[in-house]
Amino acid sequence: MARARQSMQELIARRRRAGFVGRAAERAAFRENLELSPEDERHRFLFHVHGNAGVGKTFLVRELEQLARERGALTAYVDESAGSVPEALAAIGGRLARQGHRCRELERQLAAYRERRHEAEAAALALDPEAAPHPSAGALAAARAGLVGLGMVPGVGPFAGALDADRLAEGADRLRAGLSARLRTQEDVNLVLSPERVLTPTLLGELAAAAGAVPWIVLLFDTYERTGRFLDGWLHEIMTTDRHGTLPANVVLVTAGQLPLAPARWGGFADFVAEVPLGPFTEAEARGLLADRGVRDEPVVAEVLRLTGGLPVLVSTLAEARPADPDDVGDPSATAVERFLKWEPDPVRRSVALACALPRTLDADVCRAVAECPEDEFDGLYAWLRGLPFVSERGDRMRYHDLVRAPMLRLQRRQSPRGWAERHRRLAQTFARWRTEAEAALEPGEFWKEERWRELRLAESYHRLCADPRTALPGVLADVVAACDHGDEVLWRWVRLLVEAGEDAGATGARNPEGWGSALTEDFAADAAAGVAALLLDRARAEEPWRATAYAVRGDALARGGDHEGAREAYERALALDPSLVRAVRGEALARSSLGDHGAALEGLCRALELEPDSAYNLFLVGEQLRMLGRYAEALAELDRAVGLDPAQPPAWASRGAARLARGELDEAQTDLDRALDLDPDYAWALARRGRLWRARGDRTRQLVDLDRALALHPDWAWGRCERGDVLRRAGRDEEALVDYDRALALDPDYAGAYASRGASRANLGRLPEALADLDRALLLNPVYVWALERRAAVHRRLGAEDLATADETHAARLSAPSPPPPRHHPSSVN
Template identity: 85%
Template sequence: MAQARPSIQELIARRRRAGFIGRSGERAAFRENLDLAPEDERHRFLFHVHGHAGVGKTFLVRELEQIARERGALTAYVDESAGSVPDALAVISHQLARQGHRLKKLDEALATHRERRHEAEAAALALEPETAPRPSAGALAVARAGLVGLGMVPGVGPFTGALDADRLAQGADRLRAGLSARLRNQEDVHLVLSPERVLTPVLLGELAALAPCVPWIVLLFDTYERTGRFLDGWLHEIMTTDRHGALPADVVLVTAGQLPLASARWGGFADFVADVPLGPFTEAEARGLLADKGVRAEPVVAEVLRLTGGLPVLVSTLAEARPADPRDVGDPSGTAVERFLKWEQDPVRRATALACALPRTLDADVVRAVVECPEEEFDGLYAWLRGMPFISERGDRMRYHDLVRAPMLRLQRRQSPRGWAQRHRQLARTFTRWLAETEAALEPGEFWKEEDWRELRLAESYHCLCADPRTALPGVLGDLVTACDHGDDVLWRWVRLPAEAGEDTGSRNLESWGSALAEAFTADGVAGVAGVLLDRAGGEEPWRATARAVRADALARGGDQQGALEEYDRALALDPALVRALRGKVLARSSLGDYRAALVDLRRVVELEPDNPYNMFLRGEHLRILGRYEEALADLDHGIRIDPGQSFAWASRGAARLARGELEEALADLDRALDLNPDYAWALARRARLWRARRDRTRQLADLNRALALQPDWAWGRCERGDALRVAGRDEEALVDYDRALALDPDYTSAYASRGASRANLGRLREALADFDRALLLDPVYVWALRRRAAVHRALGADDRAEADEAHADRLSAPQPWPSDEHPSSVD
């Protein structure tokens, strides 16, 4: 059977490698490293190639890959087309499979990850992150409300609307319990929220199985200035810790980016890392490359060296054209772009190279939209463009090298400003049409969640900015406000957009916007970006109220509830009916313990959205917190009639009925909440209180154990279980929970009092006294602690102090709804 002809891609790769000149020292060092056993102290486990754009990092990395393959190594190459660790693992698995070594277990785990992530995103609107509060003096408001995190209410979801994948990642701890109900088990939850924890051990196991079969396994990670954001910490962890398992010693890693490795992370491992800095070609290397392409005439060589400064990508670009006529060299008016293309005589190719520099990225569809040529000629033209040395391919996209694209853009803009604007308008219309086609298959609320839609929108916006910066900027600023709700990665793309368009158009206004936005994003994230938008815009923009609310949300996430309240008020001054701001204000007030004021805002929320059961649940919860149980039950009943599938509503109603002493009804509600979500820790803790009221210690501890298995770092739950153990006479075990609760929350008043009681029971009176002193310092009117401290004083012979504490407690005393030997772990 005749051997299949190579593909265009394979032919391009062969030609490029055949023309590789220079970097002999770097290549030799890599070869020598493969000759050394991993146990040899001279062996390096990581090669880091770094240097400015255009110095040939990717060419060198590809050459190192080929050297490794010549030594029998398995190799995998990852670049910025991977946007996460799971993406990188998928690339590695695919490439190793093409070399005859399929990573079956990793493929299966990745497939499961994709399925579970899809399920989580598909269920986002209904997803109810149900987690309980952490009560303490410092976080008492959150504890009382049962509200966790910005925009979250247990069992209801974020105030700002539907969750997407970015919000799931940002709120992993808060969402874990709710996701587990949707995603079958905790392993699936980890697979969605922390996929590296699940996938990395699988990868390492697969590599360990492969290692005896091949001399080396070489994994290469290019464009590290971008991929390092998510890869650097991961690579450092798998190389320097055994947290995920053992990395075989036969693995060699290669990374390549613009910057050196961060010394804070890698400084202590210099003996195991080969640092490979790259600069421009030496004159000898540049001359060697030109000679290899047949460019030997000294005037031509001198001009190439002058124009390129030895930058490999530019030397390669000019060498590909093989200039031979010295009369073409030395024109003082010639620009770098003219030198790139002047030896290409085909006018169609010249025009194609210039026109295709306009889009930021290319694929066949974009090139068709840019290039005017008969369809039968397109494939050849496209293959020629892909073969140009200044074109890099990342996944299914192509990109011009920045050092080539920038002068091409400047040339076109200077030569024909009107033609420049017209071509960008035409491209903008093309992307607008593609956007409309994409939107036809989506609901309006889904647009921003779809990566394909976002990429088209970015491209459309970029070309609009290039065509007419003044007219297009207001729309882009509005998109920036929306992007603030979709995670830092999405927001950064929009933050960079004005700067990129400003650099390409020469617009100082766009460059100024881009610089200010980038600095604000780096310093203060979403809050900083929203602040710049509000400070620099004209003042009449329709998005200003939303931007205020966005900034308020970010301030609240950072713990500045008072600052958030002020921003919510500014948003509502601009738009009194902005429900998002009103609900955010409710959460901020609740976090500060001002439930009555929050309830006033909630009334307005319900007026604006009377048919939203979520609002009824929220108001019912606040009424419960304030002890207005009859009103709370009315709201919760109403909400449940509209939407009976929300576990938080049932749990909240169960807690209200429990407070009223309606134990049977409360149990039915809490059981229903746990039927809807068996891993609802807050409902389990509430039901444990019901068992306590019935003095059913066995069931009480069983529910608390389940709750803490779901949320081991829950201070309130730890203290609750400690109290149950103490009352059961298991004080040593109780102390473990109290210590853990106080490690999580050093200002947890009742945990000090409870620990003091257990220490007193164990005869550790001085330690008990210190705990009671601390509890009463935090809460001077804590009657239960006063009476317990009085008993300790009396046991130590300090009768006068005991009498003083008892008298003070009598003055403060009121009928207690709990037995005398126990107390609630937090005011509820």
């Protein structure tokens, strides 16, 4: 039988590999690792290749993949074309299938995921009757709010900023209800909302099935500076925990990106990871590549080495031109850009190549806007540009390699500063016009949630900074403040914008974008939005209009981190600048509530309601605060209004159910709590409150079922742990109760209720000294805790300390508060 002819791709890959030069030590280390058994302590399970752009990471990763295949390994390669964990799993499954190991169950689940996600997106549009067949801007906005609120928009967390909290909550809650109605089962809902939890065990099972048939399975993840944002935590989890199953020992992972692995996540696993830092080629490696391309003339070689600094992408680019005449490299003042363009004689092409380096990314429209060429020549020039070796395509966009683009920018900026500024100014105007056109289809409050709008705004801001850094910087800093409300991914892009524009514009002085960007990068790495807001405020001039919002952003971040006192101070400073900033009024009130000052919190929330009288979210917060104060009739009045304004708001139903439960209205309370859970089956606070209702009805079995569900959703919820411990204690299962109390106190060491309850269980088990210590601690934290006083009196009496027991009983009788303090968490904190 005639041998099958090789494909074009196979022939290209073989030729490129035959020309692979350098990285001998890195290849040898990987090869040797495959000679070691997984049980050998020298074996490494993860190779992380890292280095600056242009050092040849992708070439090396592809070489490592080929080395693995030569040893019989099954391999899968993933790059930035995957934008999420499910897409990465699909890429892995496809690669394995092409090698004869089809992952049928994974394929089935991925198909189901794509179908269910499509149904979820359809459900989002179906929330508005205007959505079909041609959805209105309002319908699209509601749909996006729901998708963002459920975390289904990449890079945007479920809470995308207090400025729009009620809109996000409304959209997410309505979409949850729509999903529950549209999708067939809770498993389908889980597949849409948490695909990693469903798909990862299946992938691990497929790998385990394949692992017995091959010596190694090698999974390679390239462009990790992009994919690592969603893959790094997932890879760490499947390697170091058995949460989703086990990973076969003969799996080796390879990651490649610009940065080393994060020490906070990977620092404790150094014995299992091989760091592979890549720098420029050594002189010997660069000379070897040049010789392989036929460039051996010493003056030419010396000039290439000088101009490129050994960076592989530039060495390769210049080598491909094969300069042979020493006169070609005789000018000692030539730059890398001049050397690269020296071999392109067409002045129009040279001009287009330089001009198209100005935008950070390119498509045909951008290229047409920046290239000064006749329209009838544009298509040919654009096709030529796309074919240049330093231009890469990612989706529908192109970008220059950084190591080629940077010297091109420097050349243009130095040769003609006025021309540089004017070109960037024209580009900024072009992107501003496109942004304005995009805004016509959006509600004003939806701009920041729209990816296309953000892309245009970033491009416009970049070119304004390049044209005139001092004038543009204040407006861009205001955008940085706004970006803090839209997730770390969005904020990071604005921080990087300042760094890149500052470097490219060569700006200096106090208003230097690069100086701001570098400082913000450090603070972002340390504390994300909180760090960025703190630096902005530290450096802000008194007249900056965004200072009040920045203080509110910092308050939000501190509150999320549990620093409620710091949050209160930040909100107060925001209100000193802008007393009508609703997010600060509301945030300051909630911070006071978390600090136990419920009266002041109620006053602040009423002020927020005055400023936004039609906000169902504000009505709910006022009602909830009244409930926490024991003013149940007033609370019900506000919560009735909240439910009337927005019947799809689960927290309002749950809070009203809790208020009715406190009044002994068990049937009405159950109706409200059931309604909250119909709207949001994963609402842990409502589950815990319904558990209390089952306790009032004497149904301990149902109470435990609801508490178990709540804790399955939020295993680190201290209040829920203590609540379940109390159920177990009342059932006489004190040993089991102690497990929950211990966990609650590990999560919250100042939880008075958990100390008191643990003391009661220890007393039931006869461990009286330990019980007494717990009750003492509870009363130290809350001296007016009547129930703890009564329990301690009983322990004193059992220990024979009658006088101490009497003192506790007398003190308890004098106190008016008959129950422990309010729970540490209110419905809005667990959705």
